[in-house]
Amino acid sequence: MNPENELSSNNPSPRAGSWPLWEVFIRSRQGLDHKHAGSLHAADARMAIENARDVYTRRMEGVSIWVVESRHLHASDPDEAGALYDPANDKIYRHPTFYVLPDELKNM
Amino acid sequence: MGGKMYLWLQTHCLAMNDSLSIQEPEKGFQDRIDREIRIEPRDWMPDAYRRMLIRQISQHAHSEIVGMLPEGNWITRAPSLRRKVTLIAKVQDEAGHGLYLYAAAETLGISRDEMIDQLHTGKAKYSSIFNYPTLTWADIGVIGWLVDGAAIMNQVPLCRSSYGPYSRAMVRICKEESFHQRQGFEILLTLSRGSAAQKRMCQDAINRWWWPSIMMFGPSDDASPHTGQSMRWKIKRFTNDELRQRFVNVCAEQVKILGMTLPDPDLVWNEQTGQYDFGPIDWEEFRNVINGNGPCNRERMAARVRAHEEGAWVREAATAHELRLQNKRISSVKENSEKS
Ligand SMILES: [Fe+2]
Ligand SMILES: [Fe+2]
Numbered sequence: 001m002n003p004e005n006e007l008s009s010n011n012p013s014p015r016a017g018s019w020p021l022w023e024v025f026i027r028s029r030q031g032l033d034h035k036h037a038g039s040l041h042a043a044d045a046r047m048a049i050e051n052a053r054d055v056y057t058r059r060m061e062g063v064s065i066w067v068v069e070s071r072h073l074h075a076s077d078p079d080e081a082g083a084l085y086d087p088a089n090d091k092i093y094r095h096p097t098f099y100v101l102p103d104e105l106k107n108m
Numbered sequence: 109m110g111g112k113m114y115l116w117l118q119t120h121c122l123a124m125n126d127s128l129s130i131q132e133p134e135k136g137f138q139d140r141i142d143r144e145i146r147i148e149p150r151d152w153m154p155d156a157y158r159r160m161l162i163r164q165i166s167q168h169a170h171s172e173i174v175g176m177l178p179e180g181n182w183i184t185r186a187p188s189l190r191r192k193v194t195l196i197a198k199v200q201d202e203a204g205h206g207l208y209l210y211a212a213a214e215t216l217g218i219s220r221d222e223m224i225d226q227l228h229t230g231k232a233k234y235s236s237i238f239n240y241p242t243l244t245w246a247d248i249g250v251i252g253w254l255v256d257g258a259a260i261m262n263q264v265p266l267c268r269s270s271y272g273p274y275s276r277a278m279v280r281i282c283k284e285e286s287f288h289q290r291q292g293f294e295i296l297l298t299l300s301r302g303s304a305a306q307k308r309m310c311q312d313a314i315n316r317w318w319w320p321s322i323m324m325f326g327p328s329d330d331a332s333p334h335t336g337q338s339m340r341w342k343i344k345r346f347t348n349d350e351l352r353q354r355f356v357n358v359c360a361e362q363v364k365i366l367g368m369t370l371p372d373p374d375l376v377w378n379e380q381t382g383q384y385d386f387g388p389i390d391w392e393e394f395r396n397v398i399n400g401n402g403p404c405n406r407e408r409m410a411a412r413v414r415a416h417e418e419g420a421w422v423r424e425a426a427t428a429h430e431l432r433l434q435n436k437r438i439s440s441v442k443e444n445s446e447k448s
Pocket of ligand 2: 202256259285288
């Protein structure tokens with residue numbers, strides 16, 4: 001399941017002949033991660049990259065593009081968000097601010 | 109209790125609140141909206157929320173796409189190379205806006221083909237403004253100033269819309285829109301400082317586009333039944349009349365810089381309200397244009413359908429090409445495995 005465009009239910013199958021959906025990731029500058037920018041339809045990977053260039057980098061927003069066909073993306077289930085992420089909430093001892101230390105202590 | 113501990117308790121309790129929402133999805137949903145937590149595609153949402161968004165986002169996408177037609181009309185006749193590259197860039201931006209929005213609507217479970225079908229069969233509406241003709245070069249200036257200006261007024265609050273993919277698309281769009289409005293105003297400024305004929309052309313275009321532009325905000329609040337629910341769900345943040353009033357206030361000042369006037373004898377500054385009063389809108393005209401009887405409705409749809417049909421062979425060829433490549437890859441894998 002891809003995070004943006006594939007709904008577990010309620011998703012009509014695309015009509016025969018229509019191009020598959022691709023997710024676009026863009027690196028805005030050397031040294032930064034690729035970040036999800038959006039999605040588009042294209043017949044193949046090369047066309048997806050060309051279209052992504054035209055659609056998402058018209059104003060110097062990117063120096064590198066990744067595309068992946070949406071059906072190849074897998075995402076966690078939002079209904080499991082509680083079980084997955086809540087346990088982190090009560091482990092504040094993982095943060096440096098949890099530890100009470102005197103103000104005189106410098107450089108730590 | 110230290111501030112940090114309090115913060116922790118607060119987020120922790122909110123998380124427990126979330127698990128309540130499994131029993132009462134509608135209540136949990138509204139609760140998240142009220143807490144300004146964005147809704148994402150695979151989250152639970154009421155069907156009516158999904159339908160309202162699909163309608164609004166797809167209509168918005170259609171408007172961007174149809175909106176390319178009246179302006180594209182002037183690309184070959186732009187008065188200078190500078191104006192020509194600008195206009196091409198603007199029209200290309202609008203195509204991009206349509207695409208961002210179609211993609212946002214697709215996250216709600218409607219396919220691109222279905223939306224295109226709805227547009228071409230007249231089932232889906234698009235902004236009434238694009239059914240007016242662009243008669244002179246000044247119209248391109250006025251579209252940038254007033255039509256993109258009204259769009260910006262509408263779109264800026266939508267950047268905080270409760271549905272994540274919609275608000276993200278709007279952020280991208282708003283970044284691009286400001287050049288659209290500025291290039292339009294620059295065209296008008298040049299005309300307003302030109303010959304008597306150019307000044308007349310400028311005023312004439314303002315006269316023809318003013319009323320249709322303020323109709324872009326949609327029916328008045330008392331005739332707009334979905335506004336209440338849309339605001340509760342924080343899809344919309346302001347009513348049609350609120351946004352329209354702001355737009356009138358802004359334009360009534362900007363037009364002075366052009367040395368032109370807005371075609372409304374009732375337009376007057378109101379000391380009490382601190383706003384501009386303006387004359388009655390011809391809603392009869394609005395309904396007519398929305399229902400397909402504006403000056404260019406048929407022409408616009410015919411152009412859209414023709415473009416779609418004439419592009420069919422390109423789409424088919426690209427699909428066939430990709431299939432052939434796939435088959436080649438498969439047979440070469442087979443060959444290799446037979447050899448070994
Ligand atoms: Fe736009
Ligand atoms: Fe625009």
